[in-house]
Amino acid sequence: MVSNLPSLDKLIHELSKLPGIGNKTAGRLAYHILKSPEHFAHELSEAVEQVKRNVRECSHCYSYTETEEQCMYCTDPKRSNDVLCVVEDPSDISRIESSGAFRGRYHVLHGALSPLDGVTPQDLKIDPLIQKIRESQTGDECITEVILALDADLEGDTTVLYLAKILGEMGVNTTRIAHGVPIGGDIDYIDFRTLGRAIENRVQL
Ligand SMILES: [Zn+2]
Incomplete structure (x- = not known):
């Protein structure tokens, strides 16, 4: 127009x-x-x-925060520290929160691997993720499970394969949310009940 x-x-x-x-x-x-x-x-x-x-990125999980340096999910003392949910975008967190199925911490990658589009591990928050898990393994509050809540598309699959290998080598139990949704399903479009079930029925990698 x-x-x-x-x-x-x-x-x-x-x-x-x-x-x-x-x-x-x-x-x-x-x-x-x-x-x-x-x-x-x-x-x-x-x-x-x-x-x-x-609004800026949380210094710990790379989600968004407005008033504090760290977001409400990182600072909430009632959330458990041993399970970490990895998502592609900050908006995915609101969806998972509405499902009520997760009470651990988050980590935002800010995208997914896409070799064809030139998106490499260096373009995503993968190094800070590995560093965070490594630091937890030497402290009192060890991250024992990482849930990969990534989209069921080519980029999501590529990222899951890449992370599962690294996390497996680090001895972390790695799971992926079950996708009872169409292939190529963006988690943005899954209703919160389905998303809740997808988290509960997560699959071992
Ligand atoms: Zn945070």
Whole structure:
């Protein structure tokens, strides 16, 4: 969609970069913003700026945190330290939390291995994961199980194979959530009950 109004076209162009937003939807959203009261546009742009300014990665699990250096999952004393759930993205944590099936700690990789797209282990938070497990093995609160809650697609499978080998060599019990979901299933699209069952019925690697 082209409006031939340079400012509106720029907004359409920026919105169309969002996931799942094609040019047509971007046009609809941009016209909606244009027609909205001044304060709506102001609050929207302020919210976008604030989220970038205030939210940062947790220094321990690489999920997101706003006020503290470490996130609420890392600092919660009621969660168990011996089970670590590895996810691709911070948004996966909210899904797993809604399932209520997990009360351990998390680690976010920020993606999955994809040799074809040039995503290597160095591009993900794999080294800090290994370091975290190694440190736990020398301390009192040893991580005894790592649950890989990664997507059931090619990238997820590649990452599971890679991590299972390393973690196996480190003597860590490694499991993967059961995927009673279509192959290629992104855990974003699994309802929380299915996700809860997938965690309970996790498979040994
Ligand atoms: Zn954290």
